[in-house]
Amino acid sequence: xxxxxxxxxxxxxxKEADIMHFVVLGVHSAEVxxxxxxxxxxxxxxxxxxxxxxxxHHGVKIVAGPYVNREHMTVVVAETDSAESLxxxxxxxxxxxxxxxxxxxxxxxEQGMKEIAEETALxx
Numbered sequence: 866x867x868x869x870x871x872x873x874x875x876x877x878x879x880k881e882a883d884i885m886h887f888v889v890l891g892v893h894s895a896e897v898x899x900x901x902x903x904x905x906x907x908x909x910x911x912x913x914x915x916x917x918x919x920x921x922h923h924g925v926k927i928v929a930g931p932y933v934n935r936e937h938m939t940v941v942v943a944e945t946d947s948a949e950s951l952x953x954x955x956x957x958x959x960x961x962x963x964x965x966x967x968x969x970x971x972x973x974x975e976q977g978m979k980e981i982a983e984e985t986a987l988x989x
Contacts, residue, residue: 884944886928886971887951891939891964898937905963912959923954939964942971 899906920927920943929942939960945951951968955961972980 884946885948885951886942886944886973887948888969888971889939889941889943889951889955889960890967890969891941891960892967893937893964895937897963899963902963908959908963916958919957920954923957924950925954 895901897905899909925943925945927941927943930940932940943951955966960966
């Protein structure tokens with residue numbers, strides 16, 4: 866029988882099994898971009914500094930980002946124990962008010978390689 870997550874002697878992969886990783890892509894148009902839209906700019910300037918505390922409050926750890934770029938995209942890599950926690954964080958941060966959000970559940974490379982090693986290949 867396998868070890869329970871968090872049990873004495875549990876491996877790093879066992880512990881990581883409880884944590885979900887997400888890549889969050891927020892895309893917006895030039896019309897609502899904070900560089901050209903005063904309302905979006907005010908919202909970003911108000912909410913941006915609050916993001917770390919909002920994430921912590923909702924049980925979300927920001928692994929990387931938020932990153933912004935000239936492609937009208939925001940990128941955040943986060944980990945949490947539930948999708949509901951991530952959703953609550955994103956709503957509190959108000960990112961959905963000026964971005965289309967794409968949330969991609971993801972694994973670390975180590976987790977992905979472990980899954981591949983344990984699965985049966987479909988072809989060949």
